[in-house]
Amino acid sequence: MAVMRWDPWGELALLQRDVNSLLGRQSATARGNGLVPPMDAYRTDEGLVVTLELPGLRPDDVEVSVNEGMLTVAGERTVDANVAEDAWVRRERPVGRFERTFSLPEGTDASAVTASFDAGLLELHIPHPPQRRPHKVEISSGRASEQTVDVTA
Numbered sequence: 393m394a395v396m397r398w399d400p401w402g403e404l405a406l407l408q409r410d411v412n413s414l415l416g417r418q419s420a421t422a423r424g425n426g427l428v429p430p431m432d433a434y435r436t437d438e439g440l441v442v443t444l445e446l447p448g449l450r451p452d453d454v455e456v457s458v459n460e461g462m463l464t465v466a467g468e469r470t471v472d473a474n475v476a477e478d479a480w481v482r483r484e485r486p487v488g489r490f491e492r493t494f495s496l497p498e499g500t501d502a503s504a505v506t507a508s509f510d511a512g513l514l515e516l517h518i519p520h521p522p523q524r525r526p527h528k529v530e531i532s533s534g535r536a537s538e539q540t541v542d543v544t545a
Contacts, residue, residue: 427469427486427488427489427490428490428492429444429445429446429465429490429492430444430445431443431444431445431492438517438519438520439517439518439519439520440516440517440518440520441515441516441517441518442515442516442518443513443514443515443516444465444492444513444514444516445512445513446467446509446512446513446514447512448469448485448512449467449469449512450509451509453467453468453469454466454467454509454514455467456505456507456514456516458496458502458505461495461496461498461500462493462494462495462496463493463494463495463496463505463516463518464491464492464493465491465492465493465514465516466489466490466491466492467489467490468488468489468490469485469486469487469488469490470487471483471487496518497520497521498521499521499522499523500518500519500520500521501519501521504519505517505518505519
C-alpha cells in the first residue's frame with residue numbers, strides 16, 4: 393500500500409477553488425492560480441536585468457511604470473472570446489488582472505529603465521544608480537608618486 397502525504401495547503405486551495413466555483417467567481421489575485429508571472433533577476437556591470445514570463449500576451453496587454461521608486465508590471469489575460477462559456481471542457485490557464493511591484497534601488501534614474509518584449513518574455517533593464525557604480529579614488533601621499541586604488545560602493 394502506497395503512503396500518501398497530506399498537503400493541507402493543497403486542500404485549502406482546492407476548497408477555495410470549489411467555493412469560488414460555487415459562487416460563480418474567479419480568484420484573480422490568488423498567488424496559486426498563476427496570475428503572478430514568474431520572474432528572474434540578475435546583476436550585470438550596467439545594472440539589473442529582470443525577465444517576466446507572460447505567455448500568450450502582447451506588448452499592448454502589459455503596462456510597465458515607475459512611480460516614487462517602485463516599478464510595477466501590470467496587465468490582463470482574458471478568456472478567448474470566440475469560445476462560449478458553456479463550451480469549455482477544461483480551463484487551466486488563469487485569466488484576470490495581474491500586477492507585480494518591486495522597489496528600485498535608491499537613486500535609480502526612472503527614465504533610464506528600458507523594456508523589451510519577445511516571445512512572451514518581458515525583459516527590463518534597470519541601470520545601477522550613479523553612486524553604486526564602481527569608481528576610482530586617487531590617494532596622494534605628499535610625495536611625487538601617486539597610487540590608484542579601486543573602490544566599489
